[in-house]
Structures are given as structure tokens and as C-alpha cells.
Amino acid sequence: MRLSPLKLLCRALAWAIYALLGVGIVWGLVALVRMNGPVYFFQAVVDGLRLGFVYALIALGYTMVYGIVRLINFAHGDVFMVGAFASYFAITRYGWSFVPAILFAMVVCTLLNIVIERVAYKPLRQAPRIAALITAIGVSFFLEYFTALKFVFSADFITYKRPFEVVVWKIGGVMITNITVIIIVVTTLLLLVLQYIVYRTKMGKAMRATSMDNAAARLMGINVDGVISLTFAIGAALAGAAGVLYAIAFPQIITFMGIMPGLKAFVAAVLGGIGNIPGAFIGSLLMGEIDVLVVSFLPMGSRLRDLFAFLVLIVVFLVKPTGILGEAQVEKV
Amino acid sequence: MKRVMLAILAVVTVMSVALSGCSTPTPTPKPIPTAIPTNAGAVVPTATAAETASGTFPVKIAIVVPLSGDVKTFGESSRDGAMMAIEEARAAGWPIEVVLADSKCDAQEASNAANKVISEDGAKYIIGEVCSSASIPISQIAEAQKVLQISPTSTNPDVTINEDGSTKQYVFRACFLDPFQGEVMAALAIELGAKKGAILFDVGNDYVKGLAEYAKASFEAQGGEVPVYEAYSKDDSDFSGILGKVAAADVDVIFLPDYYNKNNLIAAQIKEKGIEAILIGGDGWDSPELQFELFEGGYFSNHYSPADPRPVVQDFVSAYEAKYGAVPDALATLAYDAARILLQSIAEAGVDDPTVVAEKMAAIEYEGVSGMISYDEQHNPVKAAAIVKIEGGKQVFYKFVAP
Numbered sequence: 264m265r266l267s268p269l270k271l272l273c274r275a276l277a278w279a280i281y282a283l284l285g286v287g288i289v290w291g292l293v294a295l296v297r298m299n300g301p302v303y304f305f306q307a308v309v310d311g312l313r314l315g316f317v318y319a320l321i322a323l324g325y326t327m328v329y330g331i332v333r334l335i336n337f338a339h340g341d342v343f344m345v346g347a348f349a350s351y352f353a354i355t356r357y358g359w360s361f362v363p364a365i366l367f368a369m370v371v372c373t374l375l376n377i378v379i380e381r382v383a384y385k386p387l388r389q390a391p392r393i394a395a396l397i398t399a400i401g402v403s404f405f406l407e408y409f410t411a412l413k414f415v416f417s418a419d420f421i422t423y424k425r426p427f428e429v430v431v432w433k434i435g436g437v438m439i440t441n442i443t444v445i446i447i448v449v450t451t452l453l454l455l456v457l458q459y460i461v462y463r464t465k466m467g468k469a470m471r472a473t474s475m476d477n478a479a480a481r482l483m484g485i486n487v488d489g490v491i492s493l494t495f496a497i498g499a500a501l502a503g504a505a506g507v508l509y510a511i512a513f514p515q516i517i518t519f520m521g522i523m524p525g526l527k528a529f530v531a532a533v534l535g536g537i538g539n540i541p542g543a544f545i546g547s548l549l550m551g552e553i554d555v556l557v558v559s560f561l562p563m564g565s566r567l568r569d570l571f572a573f574l575v576l577i578v579v580f581l582v583k584p585t586g587i588l589g590e591a592q593v594e595k596v
Numbered sequence: 597m598k599r600v601m602l603a604i605l606a607v608v609t610v611m612s613v614a615l616s617g618c619s620t621p622t623p624t625p626k627p628i629p630t631a632i633p634t635n636a637g638a639v640v641p642t643a644t645a646a647e648t649a650s651g652t653f654p655v656k657i658a659i660v661v662p663l664s665g666d667v668k669t670f671g672e673s674s675r676d677g678a679m680m681a682i683e684e685a686r687a688a689g690w691p692i693e694v695v696l697a698d699s700k701c702d703a704q705e706a707s708n709a710a711n712k713v714i715s716e717d718g719a720k721y722i723i724g725e726v727c728s729s730a731s732i733p734i735s736q737i738a739e740a741q742k743v744l745q746i747s748p749t750s751t752n753p754d755v756t757i758n759e760d761g762s763t764k765q766y767v768f769r770a771c772f773l774d775p776f777q778g779e780v781m782a783a784l785a786i787e788l789g790a791k792k793g794a795i796l797f798d799v800g801n802d803y804v805k806g807l808a809e810y811a812k813a814s815f816e817a818q819g820g821e822v823p824v825y826e827a828y829s830k831d832d833s834d835f836s837g838i839l840g841k842v843a844a845a846d847v848d849v850i851f852l853p854d855y856y857n858k859n860n861l862i863a864a865q866i867k868e869k870g871i872e873a874i875l876i877g878g879d880g881w882d883s884p885e886l887q888f889e890l891f892e893g894g895y896f897s898n899h900y901s902p903a904d905p906r907p908v909v910q911d912f913v914s915a916y917e918a919k920y921g922a923v924p925d926a927l928a929t930l931a932y933d934a935a936r937i938l939l940q941s942i943a944e945a946g947v948d949d950p951t952v953v954a955e956k957m958a959a960i961e962y963e964g965v966s967g968m969i970s971y972d973e974q975h976n977p978v979k980a981a982a983i984v985k986i987e988g989g990k991q992v993f994y995k996f997v998a999p
Contacts, residue, residue: 306840310834515861565835
């Protein structure tokens with residue numbers, strides 16, 4: 264196969280841009296370390312990791328659902344919120360400790376998301392994709408405002424009581440809390456479980472088959488509706504766990520708390536390559552770092568943080584719509 | 597029909613008062629003869645209330661406050677304070693009708709609420725809103741509709757001033773302003789020996805932003821340094837980046853002019869970062885939901901202190917305690933004062949006409965719980981600020997600062 268000179272030029276240009284980008288990032292990081300000292304830099308990196316690992320749990324749900332039904336489930340951030348509230352009730356009302364509370368939140372979110380899928384998305388399976396997308400936005404608003412009613416969760420900020428005391432360790436001047444450690448451990452555990460389900464079980468095989476070709480999977484005798492429900496269930500369980508971890512890290516909850524983390528996780532999923540599980544993880548870690556580093560190193564940074572996050576989305580769409588790990592695929596007509 | 601509604605309203609009000617009287621434990625009799633609750637829970641008018649309530653013609657007053665959302669305790673206190681003044685006047689025989697509206701401390705919701713109470717309910721007087729960002733849109737509607745508005749607690753200058761610098765004829769307030777509060781806290785920081793300060797504020801809130809700007813200008817003018825001056829947005833929950841800067845700058849004092857909710861979240865993260873600076877703030881801290889253990893040793897400026905020995909303050913505090921079972925916060929106090937200023941002005945005017953009442957209000961001499969109040973050219977009251985310290989897990993009166 265011979266490449267036309269124009270294509271060759273394009274490819275060379277692309278590699279040049281990547282190389283430039285790589286050099287730029289390395290140079291930028293070195294400059295950041297030099298600016299305020301390594302302790303300041305690594306403190307920000309640790310804080311970014313904490314956020315990134317939470318984003319990862321949310322982003323996985325986005326990316327899995329997209330991989331299977333090609334739907335961006337905008338209600339995902341609100342399922343995350345419900346997880347935080349479920350654990351709040353478990354901890355403050357019933358005095359449960361961390362592990363039962365997080366399991367409870369995961370179960371509640373799983374049931375909720377299965378109901379959402381059955382009621383809102385399943386009837387639209389054959390409808391144009393935009394219909395399902397608009398419905399997802401509708402479900403998102405419904406969850407936010409229904410739970411904001413007085414007799415549900417109320418529209419107030421609620422102080423979240425942590426199920427354990429905060430412990431701070433100082434390692435070379437960098438402060439690491441037990442919350443950061445727990446977030447990283449829990450997320451890693453859940454990721455390993457997910458990896459096992461997707462690549463080592465029959466259900467996982469069915470999921471992968473469905474994501475490759477929905478119709479063919481059905482012809483092979485796979486229960487596609489069951490697989491879709493399972494995907495929503497797994498995504499919701501992860502989002503529920505994320506909600507608990509987020510509320511423990513930032514101990515105040517409100518029914519609108521899912522909007523921003525949900526959108527950030529969506530950007531992270533796109534950045535990593537939507538539909539791709541390791542991609543979502545890498546994208547989320549990057550998003551977490553971008554969030555904290557922008558605030559730490561730019562004056563008035565917290566106003567620019569969201570701007571940068573969504574700038575990433577635009578740049579990814581313009582430069583590499585398939586994301587870091589996503590593969591280009593031909594749209595089936 | 598209207599009369600039936602009024603009767604129902606009256607019954608409901610009496611019942612709710614009676615019920616609230618039942619649910620709260622009977623307080624031990626207090627040695628103040630003006631405010632002993634009867635068994636039915638009705639309010640015995642105090643001497644001062646009887647003076648104020650000389651009107652006899654029916655008037656309709658709207659109370660527009662946030663009853664849900666971020667700052668609902670502010671709205672509830674304001675409602676209770678204003679209702680107390682109104683019920684005192686009612687008990688003295690003045691038929692006052694009240695319309696309640698929930699404006700959620702939000703510009704859009706406040707506009708909707710103001711339009712509703714004016715057009716649908718026909719109220720000619722509005723007590724509200726609590727937040728400046730909501731009071732400003734209401735003031736524009738009030739000015740256009742010739743409805744008198746008195747905000748108990750909105751401290752932004754733009755509430756009573758038009759964009760061209762002229763005073764809004766129909767808009768007043770019962771509290772002091774952001775510049776004054778910012779200056780008071782900057783002066784306090786200097787007095788506490790602070791040289792370097794950090795200021796963190798919500799950029800989307802006119803009140804918080806105003807306080808931050810004036811405090812910064814005043815602190816720097818007095819020789820202080822503000823190495824960290826950072827804005828955040830309402831939905832932010834991760835403050836690790838900003839607080840990393842604060843920790844690196846090694847400041848003596850952190851000014852948190854936001855409301856109690858956001859401050860609870862920020863203070864929790866300040867503790868985790870191991871930052872030891874003194875926390876100071878504005879009247880947005882004044883809520884029972886402030887987590888005192890996070891703010892130990894901190895100071896905030898406020899409109900009144902229950903420790904003020906003047907009889908008007910002590911009468912009000914004991915009457916409020918008897919009725920609602922809690923010490924009135926500044927919100928309830930200012931709402932009470934705002935309602936009484938309004939009632940006194942209506943009584944002096946002698947007619948149910950907002951234009952005449954506004955003229956009377958501009959010239960009022962009123963002795964209130966939050967101080968002697970008269971109005972300057974821009975419809976701002978002239979009075980003093982109280983500094984409150986958080987000590988041993990509760991609010992302690994520190995001292996007065998007069999302008």
C-alpha cells in the first residue's frame with residue numbers, strides 16, 4: 264500500500280504536534296516544580312489524585328454505557344448524588360460504618376439505575392439517538408429536582424458525617440490523608456473487580472460482544488436486554504461508590520452536587536476515549552490533576568478550572584475525537 | 597370570599613402559634629412583665645409595640661425570603677422576626693394581612709416572587725430579601741411598580757441605589773453596608789496583629805464579593821498584605837488548590853465572607869490542611885448551623901448582640917425566646933426592626949399609600965433592637981457593628997465598633 268504524499272505529510276505533521284505536545288508537557292511540569300518548590304507541586308498532585316480516582320469511578324459508568332448502547336447517560340452524575348445521600352442516611356440514621364454504608368449506596372444506585380433504564384431508555388431503544396440523549400437530560404433534571412423536594416432529601420446543604428476520623432500523614436512535607444488512601448484503594452479494588460467481570464466472565468464476554476455489534480450479538484443468542492441492564496447496574500454501583508467517597512472527601516452534600524463531577528467525568532471519558540475502560544481511568548486521573556493544578560498555579564485559578572476542563576473537551580473533539588486510547592471506528596450505516 | 601379567606605388565615609395563624617406553643621417546653625417564668633406568653637400562646641403586646649401600632653386601616657405586607665435552599669435558616673429567622681413585629685401590631689388591633697413567598701436567595705426566583713406578590717396578591721409593601729443578589733432584582737420591580745421595599749439584611753450598596761447613582765425612592769434597608777462591614781473586619785484583623793491575610797470569596801454572590809473587595813482595600817490601606825485573594829464558584833467543593841496557596845503563603849488571618857454553609861466546608865478543609873490562621877467573617881456566619889468547633893477562636897461582625905443591655909434589646913430577646921424557644925439571631929432581629937420601621941412609617945403616614953409611607957420612612961427616627969436608626973440620603977441606616985467571637989463552642993459578645 265502506498266501513501267500519497269499529502270497523507271504522508273499529514274501524518275508527519277501529526278507526529279510533530281504530538282512530539283511538541285510531549286516536550287511542552289514535560290517542560291511545563293518542570294517549570295511548575297521550580298515555581299513554588301517540589302513540596303507545593305507534589306501536594307497539588309496528591310490532591311489531584313484524590314479527585315481523579317473519584318472521577319474515574321464515575322467516568323467508567325459513562326464509558327461502559329456508551330460502549331454498549333451509544334448513549335451518553337447524563338443522569339449518571341445524579342445517580343452519583345443519590346449514592347452520597349444513601350450513605351449519608353446509612354451513616355447518620357443507622358450508625359453504619361464505612362464498608363456497609365458504601366455497599367448500601369452501591370445497591371441503592373444499582374436498583375435506581377435499572378429502574379431508570381427500564382422506564383426511560385428501553386422504550387427508546389429503536390428511536391433516534393438524540394431522543395434518548397434528551398431523555399437522559401430529562402431524567403437528570405428529574406432526579407435533581409425531585410430529590411430536592413422537602414419530603415425527599417430537601418434542597419439544603421447537609422453536613423456529611425464521616426464514618427471515620429481523618430488521619431494526616433506527612434511524607435517529606437506532603438500531607439496525605441487516610442481519605443486519599445481509602446479513595447485510591449477502594450477505586451483500585453473496584454477497577455480490578457470490573458476488569459475481572461469484563462474480561463474473565465461469560466457476562467463480560469457478552470458485554471464485549473454486544474458493544475462490538477448489537478445485532479450480531481442478538482443473533483448469536485445473547486440476551487442483549489439483560490446485558491444492557493447489567494451494564495447500567497455496574498455503572499451505577501461504581502457511581503454510588505464514587506458518591507460516598509466524594510462526600511467523605513468534601514463533607515457536604517446537596518442534591519445538585521452531581522452536576523459538576525458528572526460533567527467532569529464525562530470529559531474524562533471523552534479524553535480517554537469514550538467506550539474504552541482503561542481510557543476512562545487515564546482520562547479521569549488527568550482531569551483530576553488539571554482541576555487541582557490549574558487552581559494551584561494560576562491566579563484566580565478556581566474560576567479558570569471549569570474553563571480548562573471544558574477546553575480539554577473541545578480540544579479533544581477537534582484534534583483527536585477518539586481520545587487517548589479510543590480506536591477510530593467506521594460508523595455503521 | 598376575601599373575608600372567609602382572612603378568617604381562615606387568622607384561624608391557621610392562631611392554631612400554628614398555639615401548636616408551636618405546645619411543642620416547645622414551657623419556659624421558666626421570666627421577670628419581664630411585658631412578654632409573658634399566655635396559655636393560648638397569643639402574644640401580649642409590649643409597650644413599644646403598642647406605640648408603633650397606631651394604624652387601624654387594613655394593609656397587606658409581603659414577606660419575601662428564602663425558605664428553602666442554601667440559606668433557608670436565614671429566611672426562616674427573618675420570617676419569624678418580621679411576623680413577631682406584625683403579630684404585636686395585630687394584637688394591638690391592626691388588621692394586617694401577610695403574604696409569604698419563597699425566593700430561595702436567587703435572582704430569578706426573587707423576581708418571580710416579587711411579581712407574584714405584587715400582581716396576584718396585591719401587596720403594597722415588601723419585607724425582603726435576605727441576600728443582596730436577590731434584593732437587587734426585587735428593588736428594580738418595586739421601584740417600577742411603586743411598591744415600598746425594605747430589606748432587613750441586604751448589605752450591597754446597589755440595593756438602594758440606581759445604576760446612575762440616584763437613590764431608589766421606594767427601597768430601604770435595615771442593616772449596615774458591605775463597605776462598613778469589610779472595613780470593620782480589616783480593622784479588627786490589624787488589631788489582632790495580623791500582617792498577612794487570605795481572602796476567599798464566592799465570585800457569583802454580590803454580597804460576598806462586596807465584603808471581600810472592601811476588606812482587601814481597607815486591610816492593604818492599613819499596611820496589611822493580601823497574598824491570597826481567591827474567588828471560587830458556588831458549586832465548588834474541592835478547595836485543596838486554593839488552600840494549598842493559603843498554606844504556602846503562611847497567612848495570619850483568613851477572611852471568609854461567605855455564608856455559613858460554604859464556610860463549614862472550607863473550614864473543614866482548612867483544618868485538614870493543618871492551617872492555623874485565625875478565621876474571620878461577616879454576618880453570613882450567624883447561623884446555628886455554623887459548625888462552631890471548626891471556627892474556634894474566630895470573629896465575625898454582626899448587627900446586634902443579645903448581650904446588649906438596652907431594654908429594647910432585652911425585651912425583644914425574651915419575647916422571642918418565649919415564642920420560638922431560641923435566642924434571636926441577627927436575621928430575626930433585623931427583620932423585626934425592618935417590620936417595625938415599616939409599620940411605624942405606615943402609622944405616621946396614616947394612609948395606605950407607599951409613596952407617602954416612603955417619604956415618612958426617609959425621615960424616620962426609630963429606636964430599634966439593632967440600634968438607633970435614621971436614614972441617610974441613600975436610604976442606608978446610620979448605626980454601629982457588634983463583633984462576636986466564637987469561644988468554647990458558642991458565640992460570645994466581643995465589642996462594639998461605631999462608624
